[in-house]
Amino acid sequence: MTAVKLESSIAEDETVIAMQNVNKWYGDFHVLKDIELTVAKGERIVICGPSGSGKSTLIRCINHLEEHQEGKITVNGTVLDKNLKNITHIRREVGMVFQQFNLFPHMTILENLCFAPVWALNMPRAKAEETALHYLNRVGIAEQKDKYPGQLSGGQQQRVAIARSLCMNPSIMLFDEPTSALDPEMIKEVLDVMIELAETGMTMLCVTHEMSFARSVADRVIFMDEGEIVEQNTPAAFFDAPQVDRTQKFLSQILSH
Amino acid sequence: MQETTVTFQPTEPRPAPVHQTKAIAWLRSNLFGSWFDTLVTLALTGLLLSFVPDLIRWLFVTATFQGDDTVCRENGGACWPFIIEKFQVLMIGVYPQDLAWRPAICAIALVVLAWLTYWDRIRGVALIVAWAVLPIFALIMIGGAFGMQEVDQSVWGGLMLSIMLALVGVIVSIPLGILLALGRHYGSPAIKVLCVTFIELLRGVPLITILFMASVMMPLFLPPELVINNLLRIQIGLIMFSSAYMAEVVRGGLQAIPKGQSEASLSLGVSPVYTVAFIIVPQALRHVLPPLIGRCIALFKDTSLVIIVGLLDFLGMIKSAALDTDWLGFQAEAYVFAALVYWLICYSLSLYGRQLEKRGPNART
Numbered sequence: 001m002t003a004v005k006l007e008s009s010i011a012e013d014e015t016v017i018a019m020q021n022v023n024k025w026y027g028d029f030h031v032l033k034d035i036e037l038t039v040a041k042g043e044r045i046v047i048c049g050p051s052g053s054g055k056s057t058l059i060r061c062i063n064h065l066e067e068h069q070e071g072k073i074t075v076n077g078t079v080l081d082k083n084l085k086n087i088t089h090i091r092r093e094v095g096m097v098f099q100q101f102n103l104f105p106h107m108t109i110l111e112n113l114c115f116a117p118v119w120a121l122n123m124p125r126a127k128a129e130e131t132a133l134h135y136l137n138r139v140g141i142a143e144q145k146d147k148y149p150g151q152l153s154g155g156q157q158q159r160v161a162i163a164r165s166l167c168m169n170p171s172i173m174l175f176d177e178p179t180s181a182l183d184p185e186m187i188k189e190v191l192d193v194m195i196e197l198a199e200t201g202m203t204m205l206c207v208t209h210e211m212s213f214a215r216s217v218a219d220r221v222i223f224m225d226e227g228e229i230v231e232q233n234t235p236a237a238f239f240d241a242p243q244v245d246r247t248q249k250f251l252s253q254i255l256s257h
Numbered sequence: 258m259q260e261t262t263v264t265f266q267p268t269e270p271r272p273a274p275v276h277q278t279k280a281i282a283w284l285r286s287n288l289f290g291s292w293f294d295t296l297v298t299l300a301l302t303g304l305l306l307s308f309v310p311d312l313i314r315w316l317f318v319t320a321t322f323q324g325d326d327t328v329c330r331e332n333g334g335a336c337w338p339f340i341i342e343k344f345q346v347l348m349i350g351v352y353p354q355d356l357a358w359r360p361a362i363c364a365i366a367l368v369v370l371a372w373l374t375y376w377d378r379i380r381g382v383a384l385i386v387a388w389a390v391l392p393i394f395a396l397i398m399i400g401g402a403f404g405m406q407e408v409d410q411s412v413w414g415g416l417m418l419s420i421m422l423a424l425v426g427v428i429v430s431i432p433l434g435i436l437l438a439l440g441r442h443y444g445s446p447a448i449k450v451l452c453v454t455f456i457e458l459l460r461g462v463p464l465i466t467i468l469f470m471a472s473v474m475m476p477l478f479l480p481p482e483l484v485i486n487n488l489l490r491i492q493i494g495l496i497m498f499s500s501a502y503m504a505e506v507v508r509g510g511l512q513a514i515p516k517g518q519s520e521a522s523l524s525l526g527v528s529p530v531y532t533v534a535f536i537i538v539p540q541a542l543r544h545v546l547p548p549l550i551g552r553c554i555a556l557f558k559d560t561s562l563v564i565i566v567g568l569l570d571f572l573g574m575i576k577s578a579a580l581d582t583d584w585l586g587f588q589a590e591a592y593v594f595a596a597l598v599y600w601l602i603c604y605s606l607s608l609y610g611r612q613l614e615k616r617g618p619n620a621r622t
């Protein structure tokens with residue numbers, strides 16, 4: 001893998017996500033515990049940790065797919081509360097890519113990409129299609145635009161899903177294990193798209209266990225366990241000198257295969 | 258030189274047994290596979306032989322195709338002139354003859370739209386609008402408006418009325434059913450209770466009861482100025498009944514859509530209403546197309562019950578034709594014809610539905 005480290009594009013003085021003392025429960029189960037996290041504009045964060053540690057829940061709170069019960073989440077200056085207007089506003093600025101792609105199977109690729117710009121931003125269809133083709137070109141599947149998602153490989157579907165998010169011109173991108181459902185030979189094509197996106201200065205939060213990606217792209221690696229942020233550091237320090245026992249144990253498991 | 262005279266002796270061409278053996282193999286595997294299959298086959302063959310020849314004789318051989326009732330009685334078979342004479346009344350009831358072209362145009366419009374839908378020539382919003390406009394167009398054409406001569410609803414009848422009741426019933430009850438299903442699936446607790454109560458009440462009552470309530474009881478409880486005509490009341494009864502069943506069908510489809518679909522749409526900043534309208538409902542409907550078509554067929558057959566509350570639909574016209582004193586004794590022909598028409602329409606609907614299922618990305622993947 002490329003050991004080349006991507007140049008950082010952090011704008012230190014500009015916080016785009018601030019989570020203050022965030023707590024969340026599923027019934028009695030305390031899934032997020034006192035989460036404190038600030039993300040600067042252009043920062044690229046990789047979140048890792050054992051299964052069930054609350055990684056998905058954490059990033060899904062940022063666009064309110066999950067609701068937190070305590071604490072304060074601010075995205076681009078807008079506080080997330082029950083106000084649907086605020087929620088929708090934030091969702092338009094925050095793109096999300098899912099493990100299972102979640103493309104709309106009843107729409108062609110082009111329709112998948114045009115759907116949100118047309119129905120959420122009232123963009124004229126011609127303009128939406130132009131934008132869509134631009135991003136399809138960028139992820140390298142413009143020639144598939146009239147196919148249905150079911151006709152594409154997993155890697156292609158995930159690239160379409162990324163393009164679909166980009167069509168809304170988001171300032172922040174969330175990735176929830178984008179390569180976990182892919183066959184090994186398709187992981188690279190998706191990671192390449194993500195690296196390219198990182199090069200454009202996009203603020204990114206990625207839940208992933210692709211450690212080479214973390215090393216070359218991330219500005220900061222966050223380790224979660226049992227609903228807590230246990231440790232966070234630059235990738236070099238995180239991988240080479242983990243401070244906490246739980247991190248060391250996790251890394252040895254991850255790297256052993 | 259002897260050798261040179263040896264002529265080429267072709268061997269006997271082998272029989273070309275392919276078809277025969279195929280047929281025998283087919284028979285063996287499908288009809289005589291085991292002693293039990295053999296028994297069933299023989300029993301069914303016996304049963305068919307016991308009445309099919311008589312039926313064919315009655316339908317065609319001794320049947321009368323031209324003439325009047327006396328000829329029919331002499332021949333003894335089926336009396337088709339009776340059906341031919343009654344044909345118009347069976348189709349449109351006592352609707353004025355000189356205006357018969359109006360329902361005919363509606364029938365053509367229905368067939369054309371069904372054809373366009375079948376061949377995927379019309380899609381999306383246009384498709385929905387066209388189907389929503391069709392019953393309105395039909396009501397205007399049949400009832401008369403915009404300067405056309407008005408025809409009172411009391412003379413609407415025959416197959417026209419049956420199709421009208423079923424068509425309006427289906428086209429209104431599908432969206433209503435979708436709303437009920439959505440209310441039950443996504444609604445607040447109060448809305449949920451409301452939807453569940455409506456659905457379970459209507460599904461727990463036989464259609465005849467609902468028709469009686471609509472026809473007889475509703476006028477008793479409503480203030481006189483609110484009393485609407487009988488046909489409309491019965492149509493509303495049919496719609497309510499049908500929408501409860503449609504709702505249950507659609508609900509099954511809603512449950513089959515993975516949560517990730519709505520999450521993907523919402524995370525793009527699309528409003529919950531548009532998410533449901535464009536992501537959830539279309540997929541849910543596609544999932545339940547077969548039972549949905551089944552409900553449409555069932556509703557068409559159910560419209561024959563309106564005869565009980567005094568509407569002269571197709572079956573009502575059949576019945577009154579069978580009682581015509583000029584043609585006494587030809588009831589069987591009337592009911593055979595009724596069965597044939599119902600079967601033709603329902604079977605075409607079923608084939609139509611199967612074709613629709615084959616389309617769409619479900620079939621392409």
Ligand SMILES: Nc1ncnc2c1ncn2[C@@H]1O[C@H](COP(=O)(O)OP(=O)(O)O)[C@@H](O)[C@H]1O
Binds near residue numbers: 052
């Ligand atoms: N809707 C839910 N209801 C109850 N428990 C849930 C729900 N979603 C997730 N959980 C639980 O919360 C924990 C954290 O889940 P998640 O954030 O998906 O973990 P991760 O992404 O790190 O694997 C898990 O133990 C999971 O079982």
Ligand SMILES: [Mg+2]
Binds near residue numbers: 055056057
């Ligand atoms: Mg997860």
